[in-house]
Amino acid sequence: MQNVTIINHPLISHKVAMLRDHNTNTKQFRELVEEITTLVTYEAFKDIPTVTKEVTTPLETCKQQVIADNTVAVIPILRAGLGMVNGVHALFPTAKVGHIGMYRDEETCQPQEYYCKLPNGIENMIAVVLDPMLATGGSAIAAVDLLKKRGVTKIKCMHIIAAPEGIEKLHKAHPDVQIYCATCDRCLNQNSYILPGLGDAGDRLFGTK
Ligand code: PRP
Numbered sequence: 687m688q689n690v691t692i693i694n695h696p697l698i699s700h701k702v703a704m705l706r707d708h709n710t711n712t713k714q715f716r717e718l719v720e721e722i723t724t725l726v727t728y729e730a731f732k733d734i735p736t737v738t739k740e741v742t743t744p745l746e747t748c749k750q751q752v753i754a755d756n757t758v759a760v761i762p763i764l765r766a767g768l769g770m771v772n773g774v775h776a777l778f779p780t781a782k783v784g785h786i787g788m789y790r791d792e793e794t795c796q797p798q799e800y801y802c803k804l805p806n807g808i809e810n811m812i813a814v815v816l817d818p819m820l821a822t823g824g825s826a827i828a829a830v831d832l833l834k835k836r837g838v839t840k841i842k843c844m845h846i847i848a849a850p851e852g853i854e855k856l857h858k859a860h861p862d863v864q865i866y867c868a869t870c871d872r873c874l875n876q877n878s879y880i881l882p883g884l885g886d887a888g889d890r891l892f893g894t895k
């Protein structure tokens with residue numbers, strides 16, 4: 687599928703195994719989410735545009751490609767997307783951060799938006815939506831809808847675990863959006879949880895259950 691990248695890498699696979707494990711505690715879970723996000727960021731930022739900067743080394747002056755200020759904003763979907771922000775900042779600390787609050791209704795699994803604060807000038811930036819879980823795809827689609835309504839034209843979505851159903855639905859709704867997933871799982875269960883998955887990402891990150 688064009689614009690869909692599942693990153694098959696031994697380092698990521700190794701860390702995802704630890705993330706899934708029900709014995710992994712909150713601290714370890716948080717650290718793993720950050721580390722995996724950093725690895726996915728390396729891949730997802732491959733085509734970020736650069737500008738030429740002149741740098742003076744101890745020996746001479748040279749030209750070097752750098753990422754210009756205000757090029758990228760990351761947009762975590764609350765709550766679980768918050769756990770990925772430090773993972774991006776580890777590689778690119780100047781990325782702006784916008785927040786979209788969204789939760790799945792327990793009965794219908796439809797996303798309910800409750801908060802939105804985006805950086806000024808977002809319409810001129812590349813927006814990278816962060817959410818560790820892409821299950822039915824409803825939350826990611828709603829976040830992309832919202833960004834497009836605000837005039838954003840370049841959007842990427844970064845996930846750790848995706849269900850095939852979610853990838854298909856997001857890609858169908860927004861074929862122009864580049865989707866990056868650390869791994870793609872088997873399917874959704876009857877409650878729209880990802881199998882084998884890792885359970886509820888927000889609860890595991892924040893210790894709420
Ligand atoms: C989880 C997850 C995604 C969403 C994915 O959030 O973090 O945002 O579900 O499911 P979908 O693809 O079917 O929309 P949740 O609604 O549990 O909220 P939380 O992060 O606040 O726990």
Ligand code: URA
Nearest residue numbers: 821879880885886887
């Ligand atoms: N949200 C989660 O946190 N986990 C899932 O498996 C599906 C949605």
